[in-house]
Amino acid sequence: MTSHIEELLTTHGVKPTAQRAVIAEYLVGTDCHPTADEVFQAVSSKLPVSLSRATVYNTLNALVEAGVIKEVFTDPGRVRYDANVTEHHHFVDVKTGQVYDIDAQKVSQLKLDLAPEFSVNSYHVTIFGEVKK
Amino acid sequence: MTSHIEELLTTHGVKPTAQRAVIAEYLVGTDCHPTADEVFQAVSSKLPVSLSRATVYNTLNALVEAGVIKEVFTDPGRVRYDANVTEHHHFVDVKTGQVYDIDAQKVSQLKLDLAPEFSVNSYHVTIFGEVKK
DNA sequence: GTCGCAACTTAGACTTATTCTAAGTACAGA
């Protein structure tokens, strides 16, 4: 039986192994933006064999490369990962560091007035503020 | 004689020492967005005494705290520093990693349609693309 | 002036995130 996750990997050209499947599954199933270490913690118990950090990093890099997930740079000194690859932006709670996805529709279209030598591929908005309880 | 830089530090509540002055001077005088290590390389020869990396980091953190410079997170795994504290955004050349300042006026005002519990302080736009030669 | 103290700086050890390496494992195809 080919699971949904294995299909996701295969269609992106990533050979589905047990390690890659549980890592991808964890990422797809969470709204958080976990760090590599959080992925490692969450996933290692779900495998019958011991998991190496190197595999977590290799897999995360492979998934980014393949476009299955994205890297998020909001913190200094650590990369977070996001399986939401639809167009969206991020809201960072400056008190807690929590990152929330903000749908691209909630942010007005940007108009850029740049010199002609700047050729734009995409842009990303990071919003800083606080989430009130 | 109180230099421009010493004044800048003093008015922001940072006691001006020789180390802090050359670091701040370097940052103010460059358009690049140097990393801590680039600051260290550039500045250490300008002091009559040997400079410690710890001092570079202490100073950079103190300057950020005081609002004299800002941190820029565009790369994974390293913080860059920016002495341009006017409102502006960043253009990242995806080929070279170079970061260019984009004046806030060149970017249209954003309208955000967020749930009421999201209280916005500020936002920052990172534009990805290429600078054509 | 000089004493004492707080703030600053230093070298180097330490921590944390990530990558590298070398060896072992798994599995697809001949």
Next chain:
DNA sequence: TCTGTACTTAGAATAAGTCTAAGTTGCGAC
């Protein structure tokens, strides 16, 4: 079954940044 390539592993290596303990500096009180 054999072989080769791709994957995974443990642990060493690297890199960015922080911490620590000891040494300096310089200013205010006397």
